[in-house]
Amino acid sequence: MNVKSLLFxxxxxxxxxxxxxxxxxxxxxxxxxxxxxxxxxxxxxRNLFNQPIDGVAEMVAASIVMIVFLQLASTLRHGRLAQxxxxxxxxxxxxxxxxxxxxxxxxxxxxxxxWVVYQGTVPxxxxxxxxxxxxxxxxxxxxPVWPIRTVVVFCAAVTVLQFxxxxxxxxxxxxxxxxxxxxxxxxAGDTTNTADQQSGAPS
Amino acid sequence: xxxxxxxxxxxxxxxxxxxIGMHISIALMLVSFGAIATLRDSGLxxxxxxxxxxxxxxxxxxxxxxxxxxxxxxxxxxGVGRDTFDVFQRMLRKIRGGxxxxxxxxxxxxxxxxxxxxxxAAVFTQVAVPEMRRHGYTPKFSVGVVAGSSVLGMLxxxxxxxxxxxxxxxxxxxxxxxxxxxxGLILAVCFCITIMVxxxxxxxxxxQAGHQPVVEPGDENTSRLALxxxxxxxxxxxxxxxxxxxxGFFTPTEAGxxxxxxxxxxxxAKRRLTWGAFYKVLGETGHVAVSILFLILAASLYSRMLALxxxxxxxxxxxxxxxxxxxxFLFLYLLVIILMGCIIDxxxxxxxxxxxxxxxxxxxxxxxxxxxxxxxxAVEIGLVTPPFGxxxxxxxxxxxxxxxxxKEIFKGVTPFFIAMLFALFxxxxxxxxxxxxxxMY
Numbered sequence: 001m002n003v004k005s006l007l008f009x010x011x012x013x014x015x016x017x018x019x020x021x022x023x024x025x026x027x028x029x030x031x032x033x034x035x036x037x038x039x040x041x042x043x044x045x046r047n048l049f050n051q052p053i054d055g056v057a058e059m060v061a062a063s064i065v066m067i068v069f070l071q072l073a074s075t076l077r078h079g080r081l082a083q084x085x086x087x088x089x090x091x092x093x094x095x096x097x098x099x100x101x102x103x104x105x106x107x108x109x110x111x112x113x114x115w116v117v118y119q120g121t122v123p124x125x126x127x128x129x130x131x132x133x134x135x136x137x138x139x140x141x142x143x144p145v146w147p148i149r150t151v152v153v154f155c156a157a158v159t160v161l162q163f164x165x166x167x168x169x170x171x172x173x174x175x176x177x178x179x180x181x182x183x184x185x186x187x188a189g190d191t192t193n194t195a196d197q198q199s200g201a202p203s
Numbered sequence: 204x205x206x207x208x209x210x211x212x213x214x215x216x217x218x219x220x221x222x223i224g225m226h227i228s229i230a231l232m233l234v235s236f237g238a239i240a241t242l243r244d245s246g247l248x249x250x251x252x253x254x255x256x257x258x259x260x261x262x263x264x265x266x267x268x269x270x271x272x273x274x275x276x277x278x279x280x281x282g283v284g285r286d287t288f289d290v291f292q293r294m295l296r297k298i299r300g301g302x303x304x305x306x307x308x309x310x311x312x313x314x315x316x317x318x319x320x321x322x323x324a325a326v327f328t329q330v331a332v333p334e335m336r337r338h339g340y341t342p343k344f345s346v347g348v349v350a351g352s353s354v355l356g357m358l359x360x361x362x363x364x365x366x367x368x369x370x371x372x373x374x375x376x377x378x379x380x381x382x383x384x385x386x387g388l389i390l391a392v393c394f395c396i397t398i399m400v401x402x403x404x405x406x407x408x409x410x411q412a413g414h415q416p417v418v419e420p421g422d423e424n425t426s427r428l429a430l431x432x433x434x435x436x437x438x439x440x441x442x443x444x445x446x447x448x449x450x451g452f453f454t455p456t457e458a459g460x461x462x463x464x465x466x467x468x469x470x471x472a473k474r475r476l477t478w479g480a481f482y483k484v485l486g487e488t489g490h491v492a493v494s495i496l497f498l499i500l501a502a503s504l505y506s507r508m509l510a511l512x513x514x515x516x517x518x519x520x521x522x523x524x525x526x527x528x529x530x531x532f533l534f535l536y537l538l539v540i541i542l543m544g545c546i547i548d549x550x551x552x553x554x555x556x557x558x559x560x561x562x563x564x565x566x567x568x569x570x571x572x573x574x575x576x577x578x579x580x581a582v583e584i585g586l587v588t589p590p591f592g593x594x595x596x597x598x599x600x601x602x603x604x605x606x607x608x609x610k611e612i613f614k615g616v617t618p619f620f621i622a623m624l625f626a627l628f629x630x631x632x633x634x635x636x637x638x639x640x641x642x643m644y
Contacts, residue, residue, distance in 0.1 A: 025486055025489060026482075026486070028489050028493075029482065029485035029486050029488070029489050030485075032269045032270075032273060032485055032488055032489060032492070033485055035266055035269075035270070035460070036270060036273065036460045036463050036464060037464075038460075039266070039270075039456065039457055039459075039460035039461075040460050040461055040464045042457075043453070043457055043460070043461060057263040058263075060263050060266040060456065061261045061262050061263045061265075061266075062261065063266070064260050064261065064262070064265045064266055064268075064269075064496065065257065065260050065261050067269060067489065067492070067493065067496075068260055068493050068496045068497055068500065069256075070489075071489040071490065071492075071493040072493055072497060074486075074489070074490065075489070075490045075493045075494055075497070078490060080490045080491075080493075080494050081226045081228065081229075081494055081497070082226065082227045082228065082494050082495075082498060082547075082548055082550070082551060083221075083224055083225065083226045083227055084221055084222060084224060084227065084546050084547045084548070085224055086222070086224075086545075086546055087222055087223050087224055088223060088224030089224075102223065102224065103224070106224065106225045106226060106229070109225060109229055109230075109233055110226055110229045112233075113229050113232045113233055113236065113252070116232075116236060116248075116249055116252045116253075117252055117253060117256045119249055119253075120249040120250055120252050120253025120254075120256070121253045121256060121257060123253075124253055124257060148257075149257065152256060152257055156256070
């Protein structure tokens with residue numbers, strides 16, 4: 001692997017769902033760029049014109065939550081969610097079926113947890129809409145809360161689906177007994193991604 | 204079951220799940236959810252998960268994570284890693300083991316503008332290893348130097364681990380950064396001494412037998428000025444970020460944004476970055492940052508769960524009832540961290556261990572800045588210990604050379620592992636090394 005593929009990973013998925021996940025990821029990327037630009041603009045304007053931009057801290061804080069959820073499904077899809085593969089890797093090579101069954105269970109656990117996030121956030125979203133909640137300081141800078149909660153709810157749902165897609169793929173491998181040509185998991189911190197290698201499969 | 208028992212079971216189950224390969228953040232959420240549901244009810248557990256997801260990351264400070272990752276990746280793309288190595292290589296070529304020293308030096312400088320060890324390891328594997336092998340260094344020494352010195356990235360500010368620690372221990376991230384400077388330099392010096400010892404006492408470890416010295420044509424023609432000018436962009440970036448932080452001109456988040464912007468300008472000026480590549484760098488930044496931030500999110504749920512069970516306080520009381528001396532406690536703590544480093548990655552270790560250990564450290568009246576520095580060093584040692592050592596696998600992955608096995612790399616790192624243990628010892632015994640600069644800030 002060269003630096004380029006280490007940095008950039010490999011190609012992206014090609015299914016419709018893949019495009020959705022990549023699209024959300026792109027939105028998150030733009031948001032990262034936006035907060036960089038925003039903070040730099042604030043630093044410049046504060047020091048050159050003695051005119052700070054209102055609400056930068058609040059907007060950055062809100063953006064971080066959105067960035068995480070916008071890019072979570074993609075991070076998972078590209079096999080970049082941190083995990084220790086010391087055991088599962090060798091185990092899957094020796095016992096492909098049991099190893100892949102375990103991996104299927106891990107993905108299902110992930111789906112369950114993100115489902116809890118989804119379920120727990122829906123009432124929070126409803127409350128935010130009902131009570132017209134906003135963040136910031138009234139009169140200086142305010143922004144409604146519901147768009148952020150909507151991003152969390154929607155992206156949590158997408159991530160649940162992504163976990164399920166991965167679980168189904170693993171389960172298919174268990175039943176077909178596909179020989180190991182792609183390891184079940186990739187190293188945390190390493191960027192070889194299994195999700196991409198399997199992206200030919202329908203999702 | 205009492206809360207305490209539930210807490211204990213949760214921690215054990217979590218460690219097992221992580222070991223057998225469940226995503227670390229999911230394992231943290233799963234056991235926390237389970238423990239809270241058992242302790243109270245699943246409605247509360249759901250609400251706490253939602254609260255962690257929506258509120259735990261909603262802080263200006265966390266902006267620092269994607270911004271410093273972005274800066275680090277842009278710096279990698281801009282190719283300044285190679286420039287730095289070139290400069291050091293020219294300066295130190297004549298000395299025995301000089302290329303090893305050059306790698307450490309360049310890594311140290313490079314570390315001051317990037318916060319991720321993995322980035323350093325990837326860059327210098329490509330830049331320094333071929334050069335060292337061409338000059339007759341053994342493969343295991345070449346890769347060992349790179350993997351060992353790449354951990355400087357996590358100690359010399361900006362550093363992702365310092366950010367995570369600062370957040371967990373509620374210490375100023377800027378102060379943590381400053382605290383890492385002297386320990387980073389000490390570690391770099393330890394590495395240099397190790398290389399000199401290897402060069403003179405164990406030449407077989409370092410030098411390939413029967414290698415003819417390579418004659419460099421036209422070496423002396425490049426003026427020193429031209430050479431030094433290669434360092435200027437890096438020094439400007441360093442000055443911007445560290446100077447801004449130290450003078451209090453920037454908050455850490457602002458330093459990250461300004462640094463990322465500077466790195467972007469640098470990469471564009473060096474024509475190393477197309478807009479397409481920039482977009483990919485942004486996506487990659489997202490993946491690295493999200494994997495860390497999501498861990499933090501899950502860990503905040505985990506520490507709330509622990510607080511509910513009362514486990515941290517009980518452990519603290521239990522440890523104090525043992526009448527341990529401070530150094531006994533520190534020894535056990537550092538040992539546990541290094542051992543955990545054999546299995547899981549550095550950020551996860553800190554997120555899992557610190558909620559339990561920080562109350563103990565506070566009980567002993569330990570300085571939390573210093574405690575953070577030695578924690579980071581111990582966690583970093585995990586980056587190079589078999590079997591999981593991330594730095595080693597990164598080196599292996601970016602080396603793309605099947606003749607050098609992972610085992611060979613671990614062998615090559617061993618001297619540097621010892622140097623790190625020594626540095627950890629020194630830093631533990633002399634807290635002033637970490638705290639003096641930090642409290643001047």
